[in-house]
Amino acid sequence: MRELKNQEWLSNKANELRIEILKMVNKSQGGHIGGAYSVIDVMTALYFNVLNYDPKNPSWSDRDRLVFSKGHGCLALYTVLAEVGYFGKENLDKYCVDEGLLGGHPERGLIPGVEVSSGSLGHGVSFGVGMALAAKIDKKQYKTYVVISDGELNEGSTWEGFMAGAQFKLDNLTVIIDSNKHISLGRTEDIMNVEPLPKRLESFGWNVQDIDGHSMSEILNALDATQYSQGKPNAIVANTIKGKGVSFMENATKWHYRRPKGDEFPNALAELEALLK
């Protein structure tokens, strides 16, 4: 059993990973940095304090399943997977380099710890429904977690999955929505509104928690509470900020996908280093 970390340690780790992500993007032609920064706190909490897994045995049959449906946010997934030992950190230096391990979207079978190939939006919830259903059929105790973006709520297939999860009473399934309020071309509410999200999810028959997705205590409490739901699948609306951690990236559409230019790299690095404890 891993030693659980305290909230301060986890928040600090998430900021260390933000720095790692910044360096990866700076070395490459560009990356989806904004959506990685919004979800990194949730991912850090999941991998250090919640998920049951063995990095030395990624296909262990009793592992908790994590479907990283917002594949474009993979910089958050890669840095966490490297940090917990699925693969060496030297691979982070070759992000999007020919024949490197880590590409612009995660690929199952190539990258240890990646449960499902993703990058096309709107697949994760139904995929998780299938995994959670299999656990029920096989009377397995593993839990299934799905991390989706709020943009994925535009896809009809996501809501088909929400219907199925409730229909099959999958209380072993938790969907975390990285609700950073932005999609590729602008603000979600200006393009295709998904609010009021908690009410919509509740009306689909889910047990819903509405939290600050950058507050480690709220993230941990919400994930803990999913253990006690009965007969209902769990949705956690993590209200987050796209680009969280770097002032000029926060809520800025241009940082959906970009490589730092000019002073942007040192300025971002300085801001993130100032957050470290």
Added chain:
Amino acid sequence: MRDAFSAELCNIAEKDSEVIFLTGDIGYQVFDNYVSKFPDRFFNMGVAEASMITTAAGLAHSGKKPFVYTIIPFLTMRAYEQIRVDVCINNHPLKIVGVGGGVAYGHLGPTHHATEDVAIMRALPNMTVIVPSDPSETRKAVIAAYQHNGPVYVRLGKNKEPDLKRYNYDTYQLGKAAVMREGKEIGIISCGPVMNEVLKAADELSKEGLESTVLNMHTIKPLDVEAIKKLADQVNVLVSVEEHNIIGGLGSAVSEVLAESGKGKTFRRLGIRDTICHGVGSQEYHYKKQGINAESIKNTIKELYLK
């Protein structure tokens, strides 16, 4: 090519107030000019391709002239049944413009690669399929698509492809192949940005004394059957080169013509070899891996010719 599309779309929309543009939340800054000129004829449908296609079909049904745009797999594959029913069965003149043909999205991986789209779009009755090879040809293709009274799929690469300038673009005609170079020994049929590799290979072969005719089959459907038959009569070795699975795309279309014509010539399809392009790599990396970079094309042709 996407900038060329955006520019030509503006020209068309300027002249025709029925033209409407819908995107699936793709094209950051690419359509700023269009949006500023025609804000009432721009709709970001969000990340919801099925909804976008059917909404556009509803618009077309009501007399509008919609162009829809996003990344190809999501556009053509997520919404395929919507395209089949709402666009093709109902025969609505939607212009479906996809970005990222073949492995243009390189490092973004297989979810973003478009390597089976031509096959499925070609199989739809009523659908016209166009694969331009450079920005100038893209402009001609977009105009031709607009003028054609029926559903059209236009497969774009990404951006900053060079103009190949091997024929007079003003002679562009939907359904008629363009001759990019002429030679008596080898016939190469290709389309899309991989044409650049084809021309480099043909130019290299020429230095070694092997002359090729290169046909630019920019319209895959309706196919220029006569141009293929004529080429088969002229040369002894035929090769098709496509940035697509060798099953179902240009190579298959050419094979069908050759098989039914009874013109038994040495023929080879070059393209993605019925595989997912796994692994991290640029467009150039995958070209090399799949044997469709200039050097591989040249070597394959030499092998076939000398056999």
